[in-house]
Amino acid sequence: MRSESDILIIGSGITGCAVARELSRYNASVIVLERESDVAEGATKANSGIVHAGYDAFPGTRKARYNILGASMYPALCKELGVPYRRNGALVIGFDEADRATIENLLARGKANGVRGLEILERDEALRLEPALSPDVLCALSVPESAIVSPYEMAFALADDAALNGVSFRFNEPVRDVSALPDGRYAVVTDAGSCVCRVLINCAGASGAEIHNRLSSERLEMVHRRGQYYLLDRADPQPFTRTVFQCPSVMGKGVLVTPTVHGNLLLGPTAEDIDDPLDTATTAGGLSEVLAKAFRTWPGLSVRSNITNFSGIRAHLTGDDFIVGPCDGCPGYFEAIGIESPGLSSAPAIGAELSGMVAAWLHLSRKEKTVPLPRRPKPFHDMTDEERARAVQADPSYGQIVCRCETVTEAEIRAAIRRPVGAYSIDAVKRRTRAGMGRCQGGFCMPRVAAIIAEETGLPLQEITKNGGASRLLSGTLSSFGKENADHE
Numbered sequence: 001m002r003s004e005s006d007i008l009i010i011g012s013g014i015t016g017c018a019v020a021r022e023l024s025r026y027n028a029s030v031i032v033l034e035r036e037s038d039v040a041e042g043a044t045k046a047n048s049g050i051v052h053a054g055y056d057a058f059p060g061t062r063k064a065r066y067n068i069l070g071a072s073m074y075p076a077l078c079k080e081l082g083v084p085y086r087r088n089g090a091l092v093i094g095f096d097e098a099d100r101a102t103i104e105n106l107l108a109r110g111k112a113n114g115v116r117g118l119e120i121l122e123r124d125e126a127l128r129l130e131p132a133l134s135p136d137v138l139c140a141l142s143v144p145e146s147a148i149v150s151p152y153e154m155a156f157a158l159a160d161d162a163a164l165n166g167v168s169f170r171f172n173e174p175v176r177d178v179s180a181l182p183d184g185r186y187a188v189v190t191d192a193g194s195c196v197c198r199v200l201i202n203c204a205g206a207s208g209a210e211i212h213n214r215l216s217s218e219r220l221e222m223v224h225r226r227g228q229y230y231l232l233d234r235a236d237p238q239p240f241t242r243t244v245f246q247c248p249s250v251m252g253k254g255v256l257v258t259p260t261v262h263g264n265l266l267l268g269p270t271a272e273d274i275d276d277p278l279d280t281a282t283t284a285g286g287l288s289e290v291l292a293k294a295f296r297t298w299p300g301l302s303v304r305s306n307i308t309n310f311s312g313i314r315a316h317l318t319g320d321d322f323i324v325g326p327c328d329g330c331p332g333y334f335e336a337i338g339i340e341s342p343g344l345s346s347a348p349a350i351g352a353e354l355s356g357m358v359a360a361w362l363h364l365s366r367k368e369k370t371v372p373l374p375r376r377p378k379p380f381h382d383m384t385d386e387e388r389a390r391a392v393q394a395d396p397s398y399g400q401i402v403c404r405c406e407t408v409t410e411a412e413i414r415a416a417i418r419r420p421v422g423a424y425s426i427d428a429v430k431r432r433t434r435a436g437m438g439r440c441q442g443g444f445c446m447p448r449v450a451a452i453i454a455e456e457t458g459l460p461l462q463e464i465t466k467n468g469g470a471s472r473l474l475s476g477t478l479s480s481f482g483k484e485n486a487d488h489e
C-alpha cells in the first residue's frame, strides 16, 4: 500500500496523540503510524500517572518549561475529554539531614520554576497529613499542585478526538525506514507499504533516537531506563491521600507510593539501564527493590493486596533534556525525543507547541469547526443505584455484568469497541473499561470479553488477541482440531 499525506506522525503514545489532536484543528491530512495494535502501548501505558507540579526539573530546561505549562493545561483538558484527574498533592519525604538538603534544593528549584504552594514540613505535620507514613520521617516537601491522572485514558481520549476530526490512525505498522526525497518530502517504509509526507514528526518514544539518526548527521544517544512497579488492589479507605515520593536521584524521581485515580495503590518505579528498548519484563531483583523502598515509606504495607506487576521504559537522552521542534538540516522533519518523565505532564504543552511549529511551516489554516468528543457516560461502577436502574432500563446490556471485580457491563465493553479509535484486543478493552483490571486480572471475564469483541468486529474468535501480534487466546476450534488430526493420519 502506498499513501500520501501532508503530515505523518510516528508513534501514538501520549506525545503523538497530543500532537495529532492539535493538528486535527488545521486543514491538513494527518496519518499516525503505530507499531503496536493500539494507542499508548509504550511508556504511556506504564508510568506513575503523576502530573508533576514541576519542582524537580532544572530551571531553564525544556523539561521544566513543558512540565509547568503542560500541568497547567491538564485540569481543563481532562474536564473537556472526560478523563479521570485528581489534584491530590504530593510529599517528598526525607529520612536524614542529607535528604533535608535535597528537599531544600527541590524547594529552591520549584520556586525558580514558578511552582506554587511549596513548603517544607517537619515530621509531626507530615505524619498528621499522612498517618500511614513511617515514623522515621524527618521532614517533607509539600507539593499541593501535584496531581494524578490515568495516562492511557488521556491518550485514548486525545486519539478519539483527533480521529473524530479527521486524523487517520494506522496500527500494526512499524516504521522500518525513513528518508528525505529529492522534492523535499519524506518517505516512510512500514511493514504494510510506504507513505510519503510533506512533514514528518517523530514521536516514537524509545525508538526516537534511532529514527532521528537515520535522517540527521547529528547523532543522538539514548539510554533505555526501565521502571518496575507493584499495583495493589483498590482499598477503601486509601492509606494515603497524597503521592509520597522518596528523594530523587540522578536516575529518577525516587520510589513513590501513590493512590491512582481508580483507587488502587502504585509502588515503584525502579531505574535500571537495559539494552533492549522493548524489554518490559519484571524481575525478582527489581520488584524486591521496590518493596524494600516502599516499606521504608509505609511500614504497614501488605503485599497480600498486590494484584499485578509491570514495567515501563524511560527514553533517556544522554543530553538529559527533551528535544522538541524542527531538526537542523532536515527541513520539514520535526521531533519530540527523549520524552521521559515529566513527559506525561508535559504532553499537552508539547502537543500545542509542536503542532504550532508544523502549522507555521506548512502555512496551514485553522478549520472553522471541530467535532467535539461526545461525553462518555459515567462508569457503571461509579453510578448510584438509581442511575444504574435508569441505565439498565435504557439499555438492558447494562444489566449484564461482565467483569465482576470492577463491575464492568456488557454495554460499556461494546461502547469501548465502538469508540472512534476502537478497542480490538482484550487489553485494549481492559484499559478503556477496566474489565480485567481487578483482583482476578481477567480470569473470569476474558472469554466473555473476547466473545463480545468477536461479535462486534465480525472476526472469528480465534483471531482475538490478548494484546495484538501473536498473542491469540485460542489456537482453533475443536472441529478444526479434529480435521487437522484426521489430515495427519
Ligand SMILES: Cc1cc2nc3c(=O)[nH]c(=O)nc-3n(C[C@H](O)[C@H](O)[C@H](O)COP(=O)(O)OP(=O)(O)OC[C@H]3O[C@@H](n4cnc5c(N)ncnc54)[C@H](O)[C@@H]3O)c2cc1C
Pocket (backbone or CB within 6 Å): 010, 011, 012, 013, 014, 015, 016, 033, 034, 035, 036, 039, 040, 041, 042, 043, 044, 045, 046, 047, 048, 049, 050, 051, 052, 173, 174, 175, 176, 203, 204, 205, 206, 207, 208, 226, 227, 228, 269, 311, 312, 313, 314, 315, 339, 340, 341, 342, 343, 344, 345, 346
Ligand atoms: C517508569 C516510568 C514512570 C514515569 N512516570 C511519569 C510520571 O509520573 N509523570 C510524567 O509526567 N511522566 C512520567 N513518565 C514519562 C512518561 O511516561 C513519558 O514521558 C511518556 O509516556 C512518553 O510518551 P511518548 O508518546 O513520547 O512515548 P511512548 O508512550 O513510548 O510512545 C511512543 C510510541 O511510538 C511507537 N513506536 C516506536 N517505534 C515505532 C516505529 N518504528 N514505528 C511505529 N511506531 C513506533 C511505540 O509503539 C509507542 O506507542 C514515566 C515514564 C516511565 C517509563
